[in-house]
Amino acid sequence: MRTAEHFASKSSKSSNSSPSMLGHLRSSLRHASVRALRIAGELRAARKSVAASGDRVVLTFHRIVPDKEIALCRSPRGMVLRESIFAQVIEYLKFSTSIEAPERVEWPHYRTGRPQVILTFDDGWIDNLDIALPYLTSAGIRACFFMTTGFAGQAEPFWPERLRGIFDSLRSANMLPLLQEEMHELESRSDIPSPAMNGSTKFEEILTWLKQFPTDTISQWLDSLQNHLSPIVPNLPAGTIFDPRERLMDWDELQQLAAAGHTIGSHTRSHALLTQLDPHAVREELLVSREHLSEHLHPSNEAPIWLSYPNGDASHAIAASALRTGYSRAFLNSPGLWRKRTSQMLIPRVNVWDGTVTDRSGDFSPEHLEYSLFWKTARTHTKYK
Ligand SMILES: [Zn+2]
Numbered sequence: 317m318r319t320a321e322h323f324a325s326k327s328s329k330s331s332n333s334s335p336s337m338l339g340h341l342r343s344s345l346r347h348a349s350v351r352a353l354r355i356a357g358e359l360r361a362a363r364k365s366v367a368a369s370g371d372r373v374v375l376t377f378h379r380i381v382p383d384k385e386i387a388l389c390r391s392p393r394g395m396v397l398r399e400s401i402f403a404q405v406i407e408y409l410k411f412s413t414s415i416e417a418p419e420r421v422e423w424p425h426y427r428t429g430r431p432q433v434i435l436t437f438d439d440g441w442i443d444n445l446d447i448a449l450p451y452l453t454s455a456g457i458r459a460c461f462f463m464t465t466g467f468a469g470q471a472e473p474f475w476p477e478r479l480r481g482i483f484d485s486l487r488s489a490n491m492l493p494l495l496q497e498e499m500h501e502l503e504s505r506s507d508i509p510s511p512a513m514n515g516s517t518k519f520e521e522i523l524t525w526l527k528q529f530p531t532d533t534i535s536q537w538l539d540s541l542q543n544h545l546s547p548i549v550p551n552l553p554a555g556t557i558f559d560p561r562e563r564l565m566d567w568d569e570l571q572q573l574a575a576a577g578h579t580i581g582s583h584t585r586s587h588a589l590l591t592q593l594d595p596h597a598v599r600e601e602l603l604v605s606r607e608h609l610s611e612h613l614h615p616s617n618e619a620p621i622w623l624s625y626p627n628g629d630a631s632h633a634i635a636a637s638a639l640r641t642g643y644s645r646a647f648l649n650s651p652g653l654w655r656k657r658t659s660q661m662l663i664p665r666v667n668v669w670d671g672t673v674t675d676r677s678g679d680f681s682p683e684h685l686e687y688s689l690f691w692k693t694a695r696t697h698t699k700y701k
Contacts, residue, residue, distance in 0.1 A: 350683050350684050359686045363686055365694065366653065367428075370424070372421075373690070374433070374664070374665040375434070375665065375668050376437075376647075377397060378437065378441065380399055380402045381561070382447060383400050390481055392520060394667065400680075401673060401674060403451055404680035408680075409435075412431075412682075414430040414432050415457050416433070417458035433689070434654075435460070438462050440570070442563050443561045460579040461570070461580050462624040462647075465582060465584075465585055465605040466604070466605070466608065467587070468567050472562055473564050475531070479519075479523070479526070480519060483495065485552045486552075495513065495541075498537070502529070511525050531592075570612065581622035582606060582624075584625075585600075589627050590626065595637065599637055602623070622644065622645045623643040624648075624649075624665075628648045630661075645661070645663060646660070649667055651666045651692055651696050653694060664693070666688050672688045673685045673688070
């Protein structure tokens with residue numbers, strides 16, 4: 317199973333219930349499960365069992381956003397963690413787990429009696445440096461940052477934030493039906509039905525639908541959308557950046573992270589979803605990104621480089637290509653445990669965002685975190701083509 321919103325499965329079929337209703341149901345179920353498991357002592361047992369097994373849990377973060385700036389943030393909810401919650405997650409991990417530095421990972425390893433965890437960050441957002449780094453430094457934690465290397469220093473690097481800007485402008489002008497017309501135009505070029513638009517249509521539903529198209533097609537469609545709508549929609553963002561943190565780190569900033577002892581890995585060159593590319597294009601994405609990292613950060617070209625697949629989308633053929641291109645370990649976005657027998661090129665990870673670590677009132681809940689990290693991971697098995 318994939319994590320919610322941001323990583324909605326590509327193969328998920330539309331059903332009669334709306335995804336927003338399903339999302340609400342899923343979150344209620346989650347709260348109820350966590351409560352029942354806590355009372356039964358199952359969460360504590362799951363944590364102990366992961367600690368005893370020596371299996372590792374790898375966490376994925378994307379954006380760490382200051383609480384007071386959350387309204388500015390256009391990134392999908394499934395990749396946003398408020399700074400105050402992040403601080404509490406770090407505090408929990410520091411006292412209840414054993415956090416390993418990425419470059420020290422070895423099998424077998426010394427067991428500490430606590431679950432072994434590794435922290436990773438995807439995409440390369442500037443808030444990783446500005447907001448997250450001070451917490452990592454003061455807790456003495458080393459993490460791996462997976463960089464979309466072709467977009468270093470770039471503002472508005474990905475299409476979901478751009479779409480969010482357009483969506484919000486249309487909604488506030490009561491003009492969302494215009495978006496439906498444009499979606500029909502894209503739909504007519506494929507056989508993938510678009511979600512029905514009405515007052516309660518959630519941004520995430522459109523996002524999930526669009527992720528089924530190649531990245532180039534989406535960018536071109538957004539360009540034409542912007543051209544068509546700009547003359548008629550007031551304040552349609554024309555590449556305007558509202559959130560100064562909506563950019564990726566540049567190479568100087570990545571060097572600061574590396575100098576502080578952190579590992580910089582690859583998140584490919586352009587964040588294209590590798591399962592949508594032909595083998596030659598996959599190799600190009602991986603090879604060019606590896607060259608970027610070598611050129612800017614690893615002049616000796618000998619350092620083993622880690623990789624995380626955009627959107628977690630991979631296959632055995634892609635994993636083999638990554639190995640041939642010089643990557644030593646590669647990570648998914650599907651929850652699970654990193655066991656000794658796990659393929660080094662298909663390592664599961666747990667996506668951590670506000671929705672997975674907070675209770676009904678939006679406060680940090682160690683039980684919700686334990687449910688995600690230890691209980692669910694031990695029960696998830698992912699299959700690949
Ligand atoms: Zn990503």
